Each structure stands twice: as C-alpha cells, then as structure tokens.
Amino acid sequence: MKKILLLGSGELGKELTISLKRMGCYVIACDAYENAPAMQVSDIAEVFNMLDKEKLNEVIKLHRPDFIVPEVEAIETEVLLEAETNGYTVIPSAKAVNLTMNRDRIRDRAKSLGLKTARFAYAETEEDLILEAKKIGTKVAVKPVMSSSGKGQSYAKSEEELRNSWKFAIEGMRGNRKRVIVEEFIDFDYEITLLTILERSGKVSFCNPIGHFQKRGDYQYSWQPAECSDNVIKEAQEAAKTMVLDLGGSGIFGVEFFIDKKGGVIFSELSPRPHDTGMVTMYTQNYSQFDIHARVLTGMPLPKIKLIQPGASHVILAEENATGNYTIEGIEKALEDENVDYRIFGKPILKSYRRMGVILSSSLEGAKKAANKIFVKSLE
Template identity: 60%
Template sequence: MSKLLLLGSGELGKEICISAKRLGCTVVACDSYPDAPAMQVADSNYVFDMLDSDKLKHVITVTNPDYIVPEIEAIRTEELLAQELLGKVVVPNAKAVNLTMNRDKIRDHASSLGLKTAKYNYATTELELEKAVGGIGFPCIVKPVMSSSGKGQSMIHDEKEIQNAWITAVKGMRGDRQKVIVEQFIEFDYEITLLTIRQHNGPTLFCQSIGHVQQGGDYRWSWQPAHIVPKTGAHPIEQEARRVAKIITDDLGGAGLFGVEFFVLNGEVIFSELSPRPHDTGMVTLYTQAQNEFDLHVRALLGLPIPSIKLIRPGASHVILAEHDADDFKISGLNEALAEPDVDVRIFGKHQARPNRRMGVILAPNVDKAKQAARKIKIKPSI
C-alpha cells in the first residue's frame, strides 16, 4: 500500500485524496489551517507552514511517504529538491514543482524552449514596475510571481494605476518573494487548458481541451470539449496545443498530470501558464470523463496503466463563490439547484467564507445550465 504526502489540502487536494484512497493508498494531508477539505477524507493530517523548510523536512521525515504530492504554490520547493536527492519521489518531480511554483521561472523556461508567449518583464520595486510597464505598454497585466486564484492580479490602463497595482500585488503575494511579472495584455479569442498526462511507462496522453473563462484572474466557469472535433481528425488548435504541451512537459519530465494553459488568438496558440498537478478548470472532468483528472494524476504517479482517456459526455463547471466574510454561514438553494436534471453540486467543506472564495462547484451538461444552477445557491452568514 503506497503512502502519499499531500502538500496542500484544498478542493483539488480533496479529489486527489479520494482518487488515491479508491486505489488503496494511505494519504497524509497537510495545509496551513486545520480541517481543510482534503483533511476531511485523508487518513491523517499535519497543520504547518509549508514555506518553513525545517517543518517541511520534519513532516517528510516522520511520515516517510512513498510519494510527495504538491497541490499548492506556497511550498519551500528548495527542500523538495533536497529530498529528491535523498531518494524521495516528488510528483511529478522536484524540478517541475520548483519551476512552476514561480511564474518567472516557468515563463523564462518556456521562452528558452522557443514557445510563443505574451511579452513580459519583471519588477521587485514600485520604481522597477514603472520601468517594466513602460517597456510592455498599456494595457498590461501585473501579477505576483507566486500567487493563486487570481490574488494580487490587476490590469493597468495608464500610469495612474501603477501604484495601486504594486500595492495589490504585494498584498496578494504568496510565499516570501516580493517580485511581480508584467505581461502584455492579449485580446485573445478564448482560453483553453490542456490536461497533459506523462506516464512512467507509456506515451504522453491528452484529455480533450477545456475552454474556460476567468474573472479577476480566477476561473469562473469551464467546459469540455473546448472544440468540436472534426470527423476527419483532431482540431488544428488541439493539435498545436498538444505539440506545445508535449515539448514543455517532456522537458520538465516526471510522471503525473499537468494543466497547460493557452491563449488562442486568430488561430494561434500562445503559452500562458502551467501547473504540474490537477487544474481548477479541470473539475469539469468529474462530469465529463470516465477517469477524471484526479484519477489520471494518481494512476500516472503510481505507474498504473491508463489504456485510454474517454470523454463520456460534454459538460461544464461553474464555481460557487462566497460573497461575505463569515466563520458561521449557511448554504441555501441546494434543493433548487439539484432539482435540475443532470446537474450535480460539490460543496468543498471549507469552514470560513470570504468574498470570492470558492466554496463549491456546479457540474452540468452545458455552461447555461451550470450558470443557472450556480445562481440558485447562496452562501450567507448565519444570523
């Protein structure tokens, strides 16, 4: 029986844990706060700051896992590099985790491989940000090099907005790197995520691409398939996305699922970001695929066979967001949402609500039905 040490216990970690438990694994879930979603289904848990190298090393030592499975960005990745040298298995590997936990490292790496990206620059002070913005031009996007769920991200339209963008980025940073990336704003036609699976003993596999919409830098809804695949073969956008995804994931190496994000503009595929783990937009696969993204990640890291990836039906997902700060809240509208045919609801089990925090997800046959169901569910402070 394999033991997984899950570093990060949010909604994605919860589904990884469920998939692993179904295959007989023992799961130890870790996060910085108690009773996080994955902890509710894991065998045991630890609460600590994963940016603290000594504490991370201690937990790895006392748990002695077969696999270390990162699920969030705020991890002292240098310790994972050290642990890998000592023989520990990091998923997909420590190099991939270290590069992708930092937007600057993965963007530079993608550029070094010749992948097309938006123009970008970096800044570590407000003065440097002014210079970086001048080199990119307006409008542009400012993001911390380490953050999640759109935190710290803003769009700058003129010089007056630079100071606020810097303040927003600093407040939204995760970890201890005070650095931002400034990106050219691309008026893309749409965005896609390509779930890419590297195996220990087998070819690289791909799920059908997932279309998604972000607001405030964070995913709001997604759908799969993103493209109608012609009977004559793969969609040309799909083919190019697969080519690019294979280049960068082959270079990173290891085994597991990668979420590779692209902008699509006038039929051209532009690399955006990459996560070496299941992707939030991929929650739609809980509805659409015979093996969802979490099942595929666990199979790949364990070296189990993946004979094929089957889309069993089209579908969509839509997040359920909190609107208020609340330690004690009620969720209403479940009856109304679930009364709709072919609609499912997943509540994540987070015990604290705050504005725009993801508290659950709707799974439905299409985007319209997912949106309608999401509107029916409300998360309100208890009175």
C-alpha cells in the first residue's frame, strides 16, 4: 500500500484522494484548516501551516510517505527540495513545485525556454508597479507572484487603478513574497488549458484542449473539447511538452494558453497538478484528470485517454461577502434537466465568491442552466 502525503486538501485534492483510495493507497490529507474537503475522504488528516518549515519537516519525517503530492501554492517549497535530496519523491518533482509556486520563476523559465509570453515585469512597491506598467502599455494585468485560484488578480489602466490593483494583489497573495507581476493585456480570442501528462519514462501525452472562462481571475466554467485549429493544438502541445520535460518528474500538468485573434499561442500559466478547469474531465473522459494523476504518480500503467463525450462544468459559487455556515438549495431542480451531474465540495464555511461545488453537463448551455437553479445560502 503506497502512502501519500497530500499537501493541500481542497476540492481538487478531494477528487484526487478518491482516485488514490480506489487504487488502495493510504492518504494523509494536510491543510491549514480542519475538515477540509480531502480530509473527509482520507485516512487521516494533519492540520498545520504548510509555510511553517519546521512543522512541514516534522510531518514528513513522522509519516515517511512514498509520495509527497502538493495540491496548493502555500507550501514552503525549500523543504520539498530538501526532502527530494533526502530520497523522498515529490510529485511531479521538487523543481516543478518550486518554480510554479511563484509566477515570476515559472514565467522567467518559460521565456528562457523560448515560449511566447505576454510582455511582463515585476514590482515590489506601489511606485515600481506604476513605473513598470507605463513601460508595458495602456492596460495591464496585475497579479501576486504567489496566489491561487485567481486571488489578487486585476486589470488596470490609470494610476488610480494601479494603486488599487497593488492593494488587491497584496491582499490576495499567499506566502510572504510582497511582489507582483505586471503583464501586457492580451486581447485574446479565447483561453485553453492543455492537460499534459508526463510519465516516469519521459513519455508525454495530452488530453483534448479545454476551453475556459474566468471572472475576477478565477475559473467560472470550462468545456471540452475546445474548438481549436490543428495549428493551435500543435503549437500548444509543443510548448507544453517543452515546459514539462524541463520541469521533470511525473504527473499531470495544467498548462494555460491565450489564443489571440490571429491564432497565436501565448503561454499564460502552469500548474503541476490537476487543474480546476479540468474538473470537466469527470464527465468527458474515460479517465478523469484525477485518475490520470493517481496512476502516473504511483507509476501504474496508463491506458489510452479518450474523450468519450463532450461536456462542460460550471462552478457553484458563494455570494460576495458570504460568511459562516450554509445550505445549498436547488440541486433537485437542477437534476431535472437531462445529462446533468454535480459535485459538492464539502467546504466547512462560506467565504466571498468561494467555490462550493461544480455542475457537470453535456453542454455549456446545460451546465449554465443547471447552475442557475442552485443557490448557496448563508445561515448566519
């Protein structure tokens, strides 16, 4: 029985834990709060701040896992680099986790590998941000170098908006790096996530591209397959393959691209684990992204991944400024529609715009229709 130390226990970690448990693995789910989603289906749980170097080291030495599997950004990655040196296996690799936990490091790496990116710069003060933004263009995107699920991201044109973006980015950052990336606004046609699979043998394969839409920098809905030209798919696959082979290890990577109005493929971001937009694969593929990650990280043979039907996913969101205990209503109404499924994540309390579940359907229209019938209500 393989022992998995899961660092981060959100909805993606929950689905991954279910896939690992089906394979007979023993899972220790870790997060900074009690009763996180993955803890509800794991063997045991550890509640602690994963940015605490001493505590993270202590947990690793206590459990001596076969695999250390990060699921979030807020981790002291230097501990993982050290753990890998000491013989532990970090998924997909300590290098991948260390680079991708910080937008500046992975963006610099992508540029050095020759990938096409938006023009970008970094700022560590509000005044630096204003200065760098003026060099880049009239409209820019501002993001913390370390955050998750779109937290702290915004667009800005004026000096006043840039000052607000600085504050918003610092409030949304994870970790202790008070630094932002300011990048050229890309007037893109659409965005895709290319789920890219790297096996221990070095073999690289891909799922069908996933289209997605974001709001407030956070995923709202996705669909698979995204309609892309053969040239777009080929260019995206080549770029993704270059990135994952450089990062090394084994696992599934969510590689995001902007597709501009001329069909140009521009690297956006990379996550070295299952991706929120990839939840649609629970409906569309013979093996979901979580099943794939579980098989590849444990070194099990991977069957051919097939798209068995088109589909879409749509988030079930808490309202702005929502807090406390809650109830979810309208699921019965949503299931009256044909070809609709759902997942409730089991998060213990509400937060503003927090993802509480996801609708799965055979079409984007169907997913939106079903999601509009569901309401997350605060009991406070």
